[in-house]
Amino acid sequence: MREPRPTLPEEARLLEKAARCLPGGTLGTYRLPGEPAFVVKRAQGSRLWDVSGREYIDYLLGSGPMILGHAHPAVVAAVSEQLSKGTTYFLLNEPVILLAEELCRAIPCCEQVRFTSTGSEATFFALRLARAYRKRDKILKFEGGFHGSHDYAPMSFTPRSPKAFPAAMPDSAGIPHVLEGEVLIAPFNDLPTTEALLAVYADQLAAVIVEPFQRVIPPQKGFLQGLRTLTARYEIPLVFDEVVTGFRFAYGGAQEYYGVVPDLAAFGKIIGGGFPLAAVCGREAIMRCLDQSLEGTPEYVAQTGTLNGNPVAAVAGLATLGELRKPGVYARLHRTGAALRDGLADLVRRLGLPGQVVGEAPLFDVFFTDQPITDYRSTLTSDRAFLKAFNHECLKRGILKGSQKFYVSLAHTEADVERSLEALAGALGALPRQ
Ligand SMILES: Cc1ncc(COP(=O)(O)O)c(C=O)c1O
Numbered sequence: 001m002r003e004p005r006p007t008l009p010e011e012a013r014l015l016e017k018a019a020r021c022l023p024g025g026t027l028g029t030y031r032l033p034g035e036p037a038f039v040v041k042r043a044q045g046s047r048l049w050d051v052s053g054r055e056y057i058d059y060l061l062g063s064g065p066m067i068l069g070h071a072h073p074a075v076v077a078a079v080s081e082q083l084s085k086g087t088t089y090f091l092l093n094e095p096v097i098l099l100a101e102e103l104c105r106a107i108p109c110c111e112q113v114r115f116t117s118t119g120s121e122a123t124f125f126a127l128r129l130a131r132a133y134r135k136r137d138k139i140l141k142f143e144g145g146f147h148g149s150h151d152y153a154p155m156s157f158t159p160r161s162p163k164a165f166p167a168a169m170p171d172s173a174g175i176p177h178v179l180e181g182e183v184l185i186a187p188f189n190d191l192p193t194t195e196a197l198l199a200v201y202a203d204q205l206a207a208v209i210v211e212p213f214q215r216v217i218p219p220q221k222g223f224l225q226g227l228r229t230l231t232a233r234y235e236i237p238l239v240f241d242e243v244v245t246g247f248r249f250a251y252g253g254a255q256e257y258y259g260v261v262p263d264l265a266a267f268g269k270i271i272g273g274g275f276p277l278a279a280v281c282g283r284e285a286i287m288r289c290l291d292q293s294l295e296g297t298p299e300y301v302a303q304t305g306t307l308n309g310n311p312v313a314a315v316a317g318l319a320t321l322g323e324l325r326k327p328g329v330y331a332r333l334h335r336t337g338a339a340l341r342d343g344l345a346d347l348v349r350r351l352g353l354p355g356q357v358v359g360e361a362p363l364f365d366v367f368f369t370d371q372p373i374t375d376y377r378s379t380l381t382s383d384r385a386f387l388k389a390f391n392h393e394c395l396k397r398g399i400l401k402g403s404q405k406f407y408v409s410l411a412h413t414e415a416d417v418e419r420s421l422e423a424l425a426g427a428l429g430a431l432p433r434q
Contacts, residue, residue: 004396007036011051014039030060030402033391043070045411048400056400057420061407064244065269067333067362068323069411075273078319079312088310095314102321103271103281106252108261109240110281114290115309119243119268120148122278123209125303126264127152130207130237132301133286138181138201140166140208142188144217144376147209147241147266151175156185162377166197188214188375191226202234207264209239212254216359216405217373224260231263237286243268243278247324249334249360270324273316276307329410336417337361337408343421344406351428354383362408365401366390386431393427 007015015037019025032038038050046069048058061067068075082095100113116122127139139152143162147153154171156162163169166184184201186194188210198205208231212224231238239262245254246267255261264286268278280287294300307313323329338361345357348366355368367373368390369382387404394401399420401407 005054008052045069059401059406065274069409074319078315082315093311095311096309099314108255111284112287114280116278117276117307119278122266123147124150126239126266126280132289134206136206138204140184143185145211155183189220205236207237211241216365228260237263240265271317272313273320275313275316277313334361339417365404393430397423399423
């Protein structure tokens with residue numbers, strides 16, 4: 001284990017200010033699993049440093065956008081060049097048109113694009129668009145699926161005592177109760193139950209929205225294809241939430257990687273290169289409802305945003321995608337991720353812990369259970385307190401990861417993986433044994 005460095009007074013003062021000025025002392029983003037609490041000073045490549053000078057190998061990666069690692073030279077150069085040309089216009093600009101063109105080239109379902117600033121907006125507007133197109137109100141989502149923070153999304157994401165399908169349980173206070181009836185819940189990776197729900201509710205549904213790789217749970221063989229067939233049969237738009245999966249496992253996203261093409265998709269994270277930019281993409285027949293020349297007609301979908309098409313974010317996104325198009329890049333990302341994922345699985349096995357590593361090589365995590373993880377309810381069999389303790393032990397050893405995610409970047413090297421596996425072995429070894 002590395003030498004523990006004390007928290008410097010400067011960092012302690014910042015943490016005190018945060019505790020005073022921010023609810024709960026956080027940004028509402030990742031809550032660190034315990035002491036030492038820290039404040040980020042800077043990040044470069046696969047590393048991040050706090051104000052007290054502690055170094056972390058970063059598998060949180062800004063919750064996913066930093067697939068090239070932090071402060072990648074191509075992104076820094078593109079952004080620096082754009083800054084002196086102006087930082088936002090609320091008008092068409094060359095970078096964002098080129099980014100839209102590249103998304104249309106890369107993403108199988110993408111014939112047109114509408115930009116937003118966040119992934120939450122992208123899923124929110126994808127659902128509004130589907131409602132306008134299909135002229136129905138309800139949506140079907142999957143238990144445990146995350147689609148952001150708007151009122152339709154935090155429904156049965158982490159229900160503590162799940163209800164019978166398709167009843168939704170809001171995950172947040174303040175959501176209008178009337179919306180609970182507008183969102184139906186189905187079990188991920190369970191096609192027969194989903195099919196039975198569709199048979200009853202198809203005529204009321206505007207859309208089926210799914211994370212094609214839900215959190216870190218891969219789709220079982222035939223699940224996405226089955227959803228595609230069913231939604232096509234009932235003419236219900238199928239929406240893939242690719243905010244996480246977009247450009248992560250393959251250049252064309254989960255739809256390329258798993259070979260199933262939805263009608264609409266929400267993208268975010270990687271396409272903004274670390275800046276606030278996201279997008280709704282999809283078939284022109286549906287996207288055309290956003291066309292401002294339809295204003296005043298019953299089909300028109302109102303959507304606007306001050307920073308829609310922000311040129312700084314667009315150049316960062318273009319630079320990121322440019323790097324991802326280089327030959328061999330995804331093979332390298334999968335190789336690095338597999339070395340860490342399989343190394344972690346090996347450690348869990350060798351230590352005789354009841355655990356398994358779930359996910360694809362660029363994004364995975366460990367679940368401390370011997371039950372197969374296929375959907376939200378199976379994750380409830382895992383020991384979450386043990387995972388929290390593991391995350392804490394990782395952090396103490398300079399490994400920064402999400403609460404239930406390891407994101408791998410192209411900046412992670414073989415040496416990083418080797419050093420990380422040593423730290424992970426230490427973290428697992430330090431956990432209390434039953
Ligand atoms: C699958 C998925 N959809 C939507 C969102 C919301 O994106 P944002 O945080 O940019 O609003 C997230 C955020 O992590 C996500 O993981």
